[in-house]
Amino acid sequence: MLCTTCHKYENDTAIAPCDFCMSTEFPEHMLCELTRGAQEKLKRFRCEAFRPKLLLVGVGRQQLKEKKPENVMGTAQKYRLAAALQQLQKNPDEIQYALKYHCCFVTRKREPIFAETEPFIALMSDGVMALDTDVKGIMKARLLWLASDHIHIYLEGTPDCSAHSLASAARKRVEAVTDMLLPGTNIWEKFYYTGTIG
Numbered sequence: 340m341l342c343t344t345c346h347k348y349e350n351d352t353a354i355a356p357c358d359f360c361m362s363t364e365f366p367e368h369m370l371c372e373l374t375r376g377a378q379e380k381l382k383r384f385r386c387e388a389f390r391p392k393l394l395l396v397g398v399g400r401q402q403l404k405e406k407k408p409e410n411v412m413g414t415a416q417k418y419r420l421a422a423a424l425q426q427l428q429k430n431p432d433e434i435q436y437a438l439k440y441h442c443c444f445v446t447r448k449r450e451p452i453f454a455e456t457e458p459f460i461a462l463m464s465d466g467v468m469a470l471d472t473d474v475k476g477i478m479k480a481r482l483l484w485l486a487s488d489h490i491h492i493y494l495e496g497t498p499d500c501s502a503h504s505l506a507s508a509a510r511k512r513v514e515a516v517t518d519m520l521l522p523g524t525n526i527w528e529k530f531y532y533t534g535t536i537g
Contacts, residue, residue, distance in 0.1 A: 359484035359491050369532055370445045370489055377447070377528040388449040388488060414535045437478050440494040442506045443532040444513055451487035452526055459520055460485055466516035467492055467509065474508045476500030493536075506533040 360367055374386055446452050453459055463482055470480035479495035490513060496505045514527055 357484065357486040357489065359486065365441075365443070365491075369443070370449060373443075373445045373528055373530040373532060374447075374449050376530045386449050387451065418535065436498045437495045438498060438502070439536045440496065440502055440505060441483070441532075441534050441536050442492040442494060442509055443489055444492075444510055445489040445528050445531070446526050447528055449488040450526070452521070453485055453490075454487045456485050456487070462520060463490070463513070463516050466512050470494075470509060470512055473512075474505075477505055477508065480509065502533045502535070506531060 356367070357365075359365070371386055371388065460482070463485055467480050467482045470477045474480075476497050476499065477494060478497060479493070481493045483491035483493050485491075492509050492513070494505050494509060496502075510527065510531060514525075517524070517526060
């Protein structure tokens with residue numbers, strides 16, 4: 340699904356779709372909204388992910404209907420269900436809570452900086468994995484996917500740490516690794532996505 344501007348003007352994507360986003364049904368328009376939010380004070384919104392589509396005069400357009408999800412369980416409901424199932428199966432003294440998060444950081448204006456991902460993957464993965472030992476509250480951190488214009492990270496945290504503090508630590512690490520690879524650049528938007536996954 341495209342963001343509102345791209346949908347309105349029926350623009351085509353200029354960046355190859357992210358395999359991870361497609362396989363997990365992560366809405367790509369979320370990346371556009373993060374970019375839009377970071378540029379709210381600018382006069383003209385700029386997104387490198389899409390390009391204008393040339394239209395023929397007099398040709399009718401079909402209106403796309405958005406498919407609504409059916410019976411979607413909310414995050415709080417999923418958490419309560421998982422906690423209840425866990426408590427039924429285990430001794431209360433042995434229960435450990437680990438909150439699981441999916442974080443997504445997007446490059447400024449969705450520029451495809453990592454079009455050639457190979458040189459970046461190993462160092463980025465090692466940097467993210469080191470969060471396990473370097474940051475209090477993070478029990479596990481893994482690089483899920485590095486796309487040309489965004490990155491997906493998996494985090495497991497203790498209940499006493501907020502999602503924001505865990506995502507901020509991950510963002511600082513991603514920025515540090517990126518600065519090692521591309522010195523003197525500030526490529527990440529200030530807005531990011533974090534959602535619970537279990």
